[in-house]
Every structure is written in structure tokens, then in C-alpha cells.
Amino acid sequence: MASWPTETKYISHSTLRIDAPAKVTGRARYASDIQAEGWLYGMILRSKWAAAKITAINLEKALKIPGIKAAVTVRDGEMTARYYGEELAAVAGATKQACLDALRAIEVTATPLPHVVHETEGLKEDSPRVWAEKANASPGRQTDKGDVDAAFPECDAVIEGFYTTPVQIHHPMETHGNTVSWTDEGVTAWASTQGISSVRDGLAGGLQLEQSQVRVITEYMGGGFGAKFGPGVEGLLAARLSKAAKAPVRLMLTRFDQSLAVGNRPSSFQKIKLGAKSDGTLHAFQLENYGTAGIGGGGSSEGGGGGVNFPAPYIYKVPNVRVRHTDVAVNAGSARAFRAPGNPPASFGMESAMDDLAVKLGMDPLELRLKNDPNKTRQHEYKVGAERFGWKQKYQKPGASPGPIKTGIGCAGANWGGGGNKRTQGEAQINPDGSIELRMGVQDLGTGTRTVIAVVAAEMLGLAPDQITVKVGDTRFPPGPGSGGSTTCASVAPTVYSVCQEALQQLQMQSGIADARGSNWFDACKKLGATPITVHGKWEQGLSSSGAGGVQFAEVAVDTETGLVTVKKIVGAHDCGLIVNQITLESQINGGIIIGMGYALYEERVMDGFSGVVINPNLETYKLPGLADIPEIELILVNMPERGVIGIGEPATIPTAAAIGNAVANAIGVRVSSLPITPAKVLAALDQVPSPIAMIP
Amino acid sequence: MSDSNPEGFGVQSRRTFFKSVGTAAVTAATANAKSVAAELEKANAEKLVGPGAISVTLKVNNQPLHLQLEPRVTLLDALRNYSSLTGAKEGCDRASCGACTVLFDGKPIYGCQKLAIEAQGHDITTVEGLEQSGELSDIQKAFIEKDALMCGYCTPGFLMSLTGLFEANPHPTADEIRHACAGNICRCGTQPHIMQAALQVAGTPIASKTEVIHG
Numbered sequence: 001m002a003s004w005p006t007e008t009k010y011i012s013h014s015t016l017r018i019d020a021p022a023k024v025t026g027r028a029r030y031a032s033d034i035q036a037e038g039w040l041y042g043m044i045l046r047s048k049w050a051a052a053k054i055t056a057i058n059l060e061k062a063l064k065i066p067g068i069k070a071a072v073t074v075r076d077g078e079m080t081a082r083y084y085g086e087e088l089a090a091v092a093g094a095t096k097q098a099c100l101d102a103l104r105a106i107e108v109t110a111t112p113l114p115h116v117v118h119e120t121e122g123l124k125e126d127s128p129r130v131w132a133e134k135a136n137a138s139p140g141r142q143t144d145k146g147d148v149d150a151a152f153p154e155c156d157a158v159i160e161g162f163y164t165t166p167v168q169i170h171h172p173m174e175t176h177g178n179t180v181s182w183t184d185e186g187v188t189a190w191a192s193t194q195g196i197s198s199v200r201d202g203l204a205g206g207l208q209l210e211q212s213q214v215r216v217i218t219e220y221m222g223g224g225f226g227a228k229f230g231p232g233v234e235g236l237l238a239a240r241l242s243k244a245a246k247a248p249v250r251l252m253l254t255r256f257d258q259s260l261a262v263g264n265r266p267s268s269f270q271k272i273k274l275g276a277k278s279d280g281t282l283h284a285f286q287l288e289n290y291g292t293a294g295i296g297g298g299g300s301s302e303g304g305g306g307g308v309n310f311p312a313p314y315i316y317k318v319p320n321v322r323v324r325h326t327d328v329a330v331n332a333g334s335a336r337a338f339r340a341p342g343n344p345p346a347s348f349g350m351e352s353a354m355d356d357l358a359v360k361l362g363m364d365p366l367e368l369r370l371k372n373d374p375n376k377t378r379q380h381e382y383k384v385g386a387e388r389f390g391w392k393q394k395y396q397k398p399g400a401s402p403g404p405i406k407t408g409i410g411c412a413g414a415n416w417g418g419g420g421n422k423r424t425q426g427e428a429q430i431n432p433d434g435s436i437e438l439r440m441g442v443q444d445l446g447t448g449t450r451t452v453i454a455v456v457a458a459e460m461l462g463l464a465p466d467q468i469t470v471k472v473g474d475t476r477f478p479p480g481p482g483s484g485g486s487t488t489c490a491s492v493a494p495t496v497y498s499v500c501q502e503a504l505q506q507l508q509m510q511s512g513i514a515d516a517r518g519s520n521w522f523d524a525c526k527k528l529g530a531t532p533i534t535v536h537g538k539w540e541q542g543l544s545s546s547g548a549g550g551v552q553f554a555e556v557a558v559d560t561e562t563g564l565v566t567v568k569k570i571v572g573a574h575d576c577g578l579i580v581n582q583i584t585l586e587s588q589i590n591g592g593i594i595i596g597m598g599y600a601l602y603e604e605r606v607m608d609g610f611s612g613v614v615i616n617p618n619l620e621t622y623k624l625p626g627l628a629d630i631p632e633i634e635l636i637l638v639n640m641p642e643r644g645v646i647g648i649g650e651p652a653t654i655p656t657a658a659a660i661g662n663a664v665a666n667a668i669g670v671r672v673s674s675l676p677i678t679p680a681k682v683l684a685a686l687d688q689v690p691s692p693i694a695m696i697p
Numbered sequence: 698m699s700d701s702n703p704e705g706f707g708v709q710s711r712r713t714f715f716k717s718v719g720t721a722a723v724t725a726a727t728a729n730a731k732s733v734a735a736e737l738e739k740a741n742a743e744k745l746v747g748p749g750a751i752s753v754t755l756k757v758n759n760q761p762l763h764l765q766l767e768p769r770v771t772l773l774d775a776l777r778n779y780s781s782l783t784g785a786k787e788g789c790d791r792a793s794c795g796a797c798t799v800l801f802d803g804k805p806i807y808g809c810q811k812l813a814i815e816a817q818g819h820d821i822t823t824v825e826g827l828e829q830s831g832e833l834s835d836i837q838k839a840f841i842e843k844d845a846l847m848c849g850y851c852t853p854g855f856l857m858s859l860t861g862l863f864e865a866n867p868h869p870t871a872d873e874i875r876h877a878c879a880g881n882i883c884r885c886g887t888q889p890h891i892m893q894a895a896l897q898v899a900g901t902p903i904a905s906k907t908e909v910i911h912g
Contacts, residue, residue, distance in 0.1 A: 026825040
């Protein structure tokens with residue numbers, strides 16, 4: 001049975017990100033930086049209607065614009081556009097300016113159709129149908145456990161709340177897109193993707209090519225967060241334009257495009273009823289949730305995990321449960337997986353309800369969690385984290401903080417699956433001069449995958465990480481999984497382990513040196529003569545596990561005169577399994593917390609019901625956290641080597657918004673039950689201005 | 698706006714603004730809009746260029762860059778797409794993300810908000826120009842040491858904003874660092890490490906508060 005070494009030089013220590021020098025000098029070439037010989041610009045024309053029958057698209061005038069080499073429509077013949085921003089046509093030209101001119105020259109004949117863009121409207125039976133053949137609201141999926149109706153009267157304390165979360169947009173700094181070259185030999189795509197294999201398969205399927213005719217390369221990419229798995233409509237359009245123009249086409253989305261068409265986290269509108277016995281033991285839980293995943297209605301979100309349903313009552317054990325989820329289709333871009341799909345809304349609803357229940361019971365909310373959370377890891381993390389955070393010293397009754405700027409604290413827990421992908425493979429070439437190259441068909445999103453490969457290989461071979469050449473991001477390398485579900489590290493590390501074991505075995509056999517590691521490495525390699533060794537390895541069992549628990553504590557200051565919430569501090573205690581590389585692990589957790597903070601306070605796709613358009617399709621009005629918003633973040637990394645390698649990307653983002661929401665409620669003594677917690681909502685909760693969500697039933 | 702100059706807006710007073718526009722324009726302002734346009738067109742006639750491509754010479758990282766560009770091409774577009782300097786990134790093309798930040802005569806600006814023709818005669822520095830004789834700058838080194846980057850797409854922009862800050866102020870406070878990076882967005886969440894890197898270069902390093910415990 002494979003097992004990790006216990007005494008380590010690199011694993012569980014910190015190795016600086018091996019591709020950082022390329023990134024701080026501008027040498028790293030992202031998909032959007034590719035300048036293939038003779039490349040053209042590509043741009044997409046999008047629907048300006050929230051819903052319309054498109055009867056004709058005339059490209060003639062566009063093709064006459066100087067510099068334009070190709071123009072294509074997304075579909076032949078008539079089509080129905082179902083949301084503002086849906087792709088209609090695309091052009092390729094020598095310059096961006098020519099493409100902009102060409103987009104303006106395309107003539108679209110359309111008949112606008114009635115539309116619906118708000119979930120609450122979409123719930124109504126007479127709302128304009130997104131899909132003619134079915135109602136916008138799904139029948140709903142109900143699950144029952146125990147007897148909820150009998151259980152609520154048995155409770156000593158019952159709370160009811162209506163907790164809502166917005167549609168959140170991924171907004172990676174590099175937009176979606178590709179440079180695609182389609183020649184007689186096949187297609188090469190430089191893709192900004194989380195899954196080179198899924199892009200390869202998507203292009204092959206969409207273009208009716210053999211998979212062997214498609215090569216996808218992703219050396220560097222500028223973030224994905226769940227939205228970048230397939231080639232997308234934009235990838236297929238780039239390929240078709242390349243074929244028509246007989247030149248490579250770089251088609252990167254604009255920030256505007258990014259806001260409309262390439263994924264989002266579904267909204268949730270959660271009616272929760274939660275009851276407990278007088279000692280705090282949870283007894284009954286009921287959830288009625290609806291939300292929208294856009295036109296997909298939860299059914300067809302690219303990358304999976306984009307539907308509106310989520311686990312409830314989340315991390316808690318309750319004997320009597322009734323849960324109902326309703327997907328509401330609206331005329332808006334489809335949802336996609338977004339960092340820990342389902343979990344941040346699940347956490348916000350349930351953890352808010354827990355705190356509201358704690359208030360009703362007169363209990364410390366941390367006590368209520370310790371009483372009801374069955375997970376031993378989180379129990380431990382709550383205790384250690386509370387100590388570090390100073391929970392006991394800081395805790396005051398809700399609203400007890402004096403003065404106009406009130407401070408408050410809150411906490412919340414997270415749960416995630418993860419685990420390794422057993423289909424992961426890798427190979428290594430060991431050269432007679434002692435150099436070694438590891439090749440894996442995975443991609444590094446900025447999570448530190450390259451560095452993890454170097455760290456594990458260095459440890460196994462007794463070398464230093466900078467002696468390992470790591471090559472990823474090419475479908476010509478042995479296949480690896482898409483980077484999703486916090487599975488990459490647990491897929492990659494055990495695979496590198498087995499590649500290195502295989503390499504040592506071969507090297508030792510061929511060189512006759514019994515232990516080729518460390519100081520013997522170069523002597524052993526020299527004995528290979530003129531021929532390098534290449535070895536292949538597969539993911540091995542016993543070196544990774546699934547399941548990750550984490551808890552976070554938040555301290556906020558709320559200005560009750562302006563409504564502004566400032567996060568002062570976050571303490572995160574997270575199960576890290578076997579820590580592979582500490583410094584990049586810390587970056588991952590920070591990143592999760594900060595996206596969670598954006599979800600808590602700033603981010604929301606806002607749509608106009610009258611026109612059906614997204615009214616904040618840019619980064620001036622869709623607000624992301626900036627450097628000045630970042631609180632003090634303290635991390636407690638729970639190293640559990642016996643568990644092997646696990647993933648952290650997703651658990652780190654789950655509880656942040658709930659912890660901040662609870663801290664706000666603790667500060668001002670009333671619940672702001674709708675994310676994002678904007679100044680206007682804080683003032684409304686304090687009865688200083690009318691509630692912006694008063695119209696929602 | 699200074700109190701002693703109630704007419705002022707920004708750094709220009711109304712008086713100097715009119716002066717800079719020219720007397721012809723001020724006179725015309727009282728007439729109808731059509732004649733304003735006619736006057737301006739006449740005044741600018743000798744300066745009109747385009748709409749076709751013209752020769753543009755930029756000075757980037759102390760090297761001349763000769764390009765043929767339409768006048769509407771931005772500095773960012775010129776760097777990324779008409780030369781091989783792809784270090785400055787395009788994240789929004791509308792002055793809201795900061796990934797395209799470059800130095801313009803030593804001051805950070807958004808490359809997407811300056812036309813290439815306007816940048817002629819000025820010193821442009823991109824992230825590719827930070828390394829001096831094979832040695833990384835202090836802030837580049839600090840970014841590596843503190844892991845102040847993840848996907849790395851926003852990194853060139855942050856580096857240029859901070860380089861501009863350190864040139865003007867070698868020992869900034871944390872608040873001055875926050876202010877200098879107010880126009881830069883990172884989605885991966887590298888801000889805590891960016892702050893650590895910047896404070897290290899500022900000479901006031903802060904220790905990481907991460908603790909490793911055994912489960």
C-alpha cells in the first residue's frame with residue numbers, strides 16, 4: 001500500500017510558486033496573449049433583445065469592411081434568442097477596429113418576444129415562457145425525512161426566515177476565449193480553460209472532428225472559478241472563423257460578454273423554518289427554495305453543478321426535514337458551476353437560521369453549533385478557531401455594541417467532498433544528464449498545480465523542486481482531469497508519486513544503483529548512456545481522501561448611520577489533509593475567503609425587468625472586493641497527513657458570507673437576510689429607509 | 698478644489714481652461730453648436746490624422762517601437778496586438794480593472810485609456826521593463842517570495858501601480874499602498890499577499906499569522 005513519507009523536506013513545507021518568475025515579468029503567455037502567425041481578431045455579435053425571434057442575419061455589409069476576413073452566424077436559418085447577450089454571429093478581421101466596425105454593419109431582422117428576467121415573476125404561471133413547451137417554474141423536487149408537521153409543535157423554539165442570495169458572476173480577470181487555428185491537419189486551440197480535455201472533446205464533437213485531430217494548449221490562464229470547462233459557443237465560433245478565413249483567430253470575450261453569457265451562480269430565495277428543543281437540539285427543519293439558473297432552468301448548465309438545488313439542512317443533523325427546490329427559468333444567461341456550487345447559498349440560509357434560532361433560544365450561536373454539528377473535524381476547528389479569534393471575549397448579545405458604529409461577530413461551517421480522480425495519468429522523461437521532465441495533461445489555474453507537481457517529485461526523488469521541469473496544459477500529455485470540485489491536488493499528487501516510483505525503479509534497474517535518489521541521482525542517470533528513460537504512472541489509491549471540513553469566524557463594524565459594513569477580521573480554520581505546499585495553500589484559502597466576502601457584501605447581477613438587460617455588465621457597477629476592503633485574515637491550517645492529499649479551493653469560500661452575515665446581525669441586532677448586504681439593506685433593516693426587497697413575497 | 702479659487706474645477710481654473718481651448722472656441726460657445734464645430738475643425742485642421750493607419754513611434758522600456766496604427770488604436774492595443782509586449786493585460790478595456798496599468802513618464806496609467814498617438818514622446822514602461830540587467834526589481838522579487846499572485850493575470854497591473862508608488866514614495870504606509878492599488882482588481886484573492894509584498898519593499902514587513910496545527 002502506497003504511503004507518503006513521514007519525514008519530508010518539501011511536502012508540508014513552502015516552495016515558492018515555480019511559475020511566479022514568468023508571471024511577474026510578463027513572460028507567461030496566456031490564451032489572450034497568443035500571437036499565432038497571421039492571427040486575426042474575432043468578435044461576437046450578441047442579441048440586444050431579452051427574447052426575440054431572429055428571422056434573418058445579413059453578413060454582407062460586414063464582409064465588405066476593409067480587413068474583415070470571415071463572418072459566420074451561430075445557426076443557419078431562424079432562431080430564437082432567449083436572453084440579452086445570446087450569441088448571434090461572429091466576425092474575424094485583421095484588427096479589433098475592423099471587427100468593431102463589422103459588428104455594427106451586421107443586419108439582424110428580429111421580432112421581439114415577451115420576456116421575464118426576475119425569479120419572482122417567473123414563478124407566476126402566466127409569465128412569458130422561456131421555453132414554449134414548459135412552464136418556467138419546475139414542479140419542484142421535494143424530499144422528506146421524519147414527520148415535519150408533527151415535529152414543529154414539539155419544538156420549544158421555532159424561527160422562520162426568508163434568506164436570499166443573488167446571482168453571482170465569476171468574473172475571472174482573463175475573460176473566456178481561445179485562439180484557434182484550423183488547418184488541414186486539424187485544430188489547435190490555445191484555450192483559457194480549466195479543462196483542456198473537455199475543451200478538446202467539445203471542439204471535436206462540435207466540429208465533427210476526431211479527438212486526435214484536436215490539440216488544446218493552456219500554458220497560462222487567467223482564472224476560471226468553475227465557468228471555464230467546455231469550448232463554449234465562443235470556442236466553436238473561433239474555430240469556424242479560422243476555417244473560413246484560413247488563419248488563426250483569437251476570440252476573447254469582452255468584459256460585457258463575460259457578464260451575460262458564460263455562467264453564474266444561481267440565485268436562491270429560501271423560506272426556512274427551524275425548530276429546536278430548549279437545550280438547543282435541532283428537531284425540525286423545513287426549506288422552500290426557488291431560484292434561477294437562467295435559461296437552463298438548472299437542467300443544462302455547462303460544467304455541471306449549476307442548478308439551484310443545494311444540500312439542506314446543510315451540515316446539520318435534524319431528525320425531521322422537508323426540503324423543496326424549484327428551478328425558475330428566466331431570460332438570462334445560463335448558470336455554470338461556481339466555486340463550491342450550491343454550498344455558499346446553502347451555508348448562508350442555514351447558518352443565518354441557526355443564529356436567528358440561537359437568539360430565540362438565548363444561546364451563544366457557537367454553542368448551538370457545537371451541540372448540533374456531527375462533524376468531529378469542525379468541532380475541533382470551532383474550538384481552536386474560537387480560542388484564536390477570541391470568541392468568548394468578543395461575544396456580546398445582538399445589538400449590544402454601543403455607539404453609532406457597532407461591532408459584531410459571527411461564525412459558520414463548511415463541508416466539501418473533493419477527492420482524487422483515479423483516471424489521472426502522468427509521465428516522466430529522465431535524461432542521462434540528470435534532468436527530468438514531468439508531463440501531465442492537467443492545467444494550472446493559478447492554484448499552484450505546477451508547483452505541487454514539482455514539490456511531490458522533488459520529495460520522492462530526493463531532488464530540489466527547481467530541478468524538476470514541469471509541463472502541463474497540453475492534450476498531448478497523458479490525460480488529466482478538469483480542475484473542478486477541488487480535486488486537482490488529490491488527483492495530481494498521487495499520480496506524481498506513482499510516476500516517480502516507476503522512474504526510480506527503472507533507473508535503479510538500468511543503472512544497477514540500489515537507491516538512485518538524492519546524491520546518487522546524477523551517477524545513476526549517467527549510467528543510462530545515450531538513451532533517456534520514459535515512464536508512465538497512474539493515480540494510486542491510499543494517498544488522498546475526500547471530505548473537507550472548515551469553519552470561519554468574522555468580525556465586522558457596521559456604521560448604523562451610513563449602513564456601511566467593514567469586515568475587520570476573518571479567522572479561518574480549515575482541514576487541509578496532508579499539506580502539500582503551505583504557501584500556495586494559504587493563497588488558495590485567502591482567495592476563497594475574499595470571493596466569499598464579495599458574495600456577502602458587494603456582488604450581484606442586476607437585471608432590468610422592463611428591458612430584460614443586465615444593467616451592471618462591467619466592473620464599475622458589478623463590485624468586486626479591492627485591496628482596501630481586505631480584512632485581517634488569520635489562518636489555522638489543520639494538517640492531517642494520515643488523510644493524504646485533499647482539496648481546499650472550494651471549502652474555503654463556503655462559510656465566509658454566512659459568517660459575515662451573522663456578524664452583521666450580531667452587530668446591529670437585526671438580520672439583513674438578503675445578500676449582498678449593501679448599505680441600503682442595512683439601513684432598511686434598521687428601519688431608516690424603506691426595504692428594497694419589501695415587494696418579494 | 699481649493700477654497701481660494703471657487704471657480705476652479707480640478708487643477709484647472711475655468712479661466713485657464715478657456716485659455717487652453719482658445720479664444721475662438723470661447724467666442725463660438727455663445728453662438729450655435731454648428732459654428733462651434735466648424736471653428737474647432739478649422740483650428741484643428743492641420744492636426745487631423747487618420748482615419749487610416751499612420752506611423753506612430755512609441756518609446757517603450759527605453760526602446761523605440763515603430764508601428765502603423767489607426768489613430769483610434771489605444772496604447773494597450775498597440776502594445777499587445779501590434780507588438781509582442783503582451784505583459785500588460787486586457788481585463789475590461791474600460792478603465793475598471795487595472796490589468797493594463799503601465800507607467801507613463803513614471804506615473805501609473807491605464808493603457809486602455811490612452812490612445813497610442815497620444816503616448817508618443819513619452820516614456821512608457823511595461824512589466825517587461827521592470828527587470829534591469831537580468832535582475833528583478835524589489836517588488837517583483839517580493840511578489841515571488843510572498844506568493845502575491847495566483848493566476849497572475851492582474852499581476853502586471855499591480856506591479857506597475859506599486860512601482861509607480863515606490864518611485865514617488867519609497868516608504869509608503871499600508872493606507873498609501875491601498876490607495877495606490879485602488880484601481881487594480883484581483884479575482885483570485887491575492888490581496889493579503891500583495892499587501893505583505895508591498896510592505897516588505899516599503900521596509901515595514903508584517904509577519905504571516907498562519908498557524909499549522911495537527912488535527
